[in-house]
Amino acid sequence: MNSVKKIMINKKQLTAVCAVFVLLLPVMFSACKKLLPTDRDTFNLEARFTQTIYKPVLGRTTLMSNNFDSQNSTLPLTFRIVNPRNNDGQVAPELIKPFDVLVWKKAYTGTEQSLAEIEAKRAIEKHPLFEVREHSGEFILWAAANNSVLKSLPDSGYTFDVEVTNNGGRRYFNNMKLQPYKERPYEPNSMDAVTGASSNAPIRPTTVLNMLGERTSTALTANDINVYLNRIGDGNSLTIRFLDSTQHVINPNKFNLTKWEKLVHGFNLEKTNTYIKYDVAFPIPLVNIPTAYTTIDGRQAQLIFSYDRLGFGGIKELGGFSFNFSIYQQGAWEIIFWFNRDNPKFENE
Structure with a gap:
């Protein structure tokens, strides 16, 4: 009889212990999470632009690509042109002001049957004449940039900086150059x-x-x-x-x-x-x-x-x-x- 009572008491104690354990699980799990290493974005300070001087031809939409080495930094990176300026250090408004540019909204295939079909695939948007693609670091000079709008060689052109960020860090690449050639139609x-x-x-x-x-x-x-x-x-x-x-x-x-x-x-x-x-x-x-x-x-x-x-x-x-x-x-x-x-x-x- 005494043994039965002991078993019943033990069952009650075990039930109480289990209840406490269940209540403590979230706390324990949270504590474990804090102890475990977390995945964090990394920004490798060796990341760099492989090209710092750009010389596109005015009057042509030109994509300048394969120009950034992320050195295994966590992607995506975010790129932004900052402080575009003339050779005298003054702000270059012609690089900031939005212009009408012609942008492809659907892919051109070469099989289109009319001018209307081609033009339906393009639309006019407002863009700065010179900009960077947000997550690739590729630069674009739009065809709307012509001799009457932007300075060209032999003028020394423009200087600009690029801010590159991810959740792991931020870096500025300073004194990059845009020195376009004159239009050749x-x-x-x-x-x-x-x-x-x-x-x-x-x-x-x-x-x-x-x-x-x-x-x-x-x-x-x-x-x-x-x-x-x-x-x-x-x-x-x-x-x-x-x-x-x-x-x-x-x-x-x-x-x-x-x-x-x-x-x-x-x-x-x-x-x-x-x-x-x-x-x-x-x-x-x-x-x-x-x-x-x-x-x-x-x-x-x-x-x-x-x-x-x-x-x-x-x-x-x-x-x-x-x-x-x-x-x-x-x-x-x-x-x-x-x-x-x-x-x-x-x-x-």
């Missing part, structure tokens, strides 16, 4: 990058293949073709013309194998005996991705003109040339190809 060109003056050196096609001269029957080379890119007014168009050695018009139909519908990403093709014209969106190319209208790397548009003729013995010969280019300024543009020494031989033997 198209590539290739003969303009000096610093002064903007033209050397008048001729622009040549990119390749010439199996073209013979009409009078000389000698091979035509790139030196036998001058290329001129001219902005002739406002608008959204690109016109292509060919001139012979006496500067008379060559009928574009002579380049009979040219795929005019696929030549540029343009619309409302106007094909005449004197020129080819397209409605186009600018810049050309619109973005740096490979499409049916660009070079393999997507950095330039590519024009390919070709034709065939019967040579000696009735053998079919293929000839033609290509021209890689970019145009950054909106307008009505024309590209003229002048055969300066001899005309292409289009006729059969």
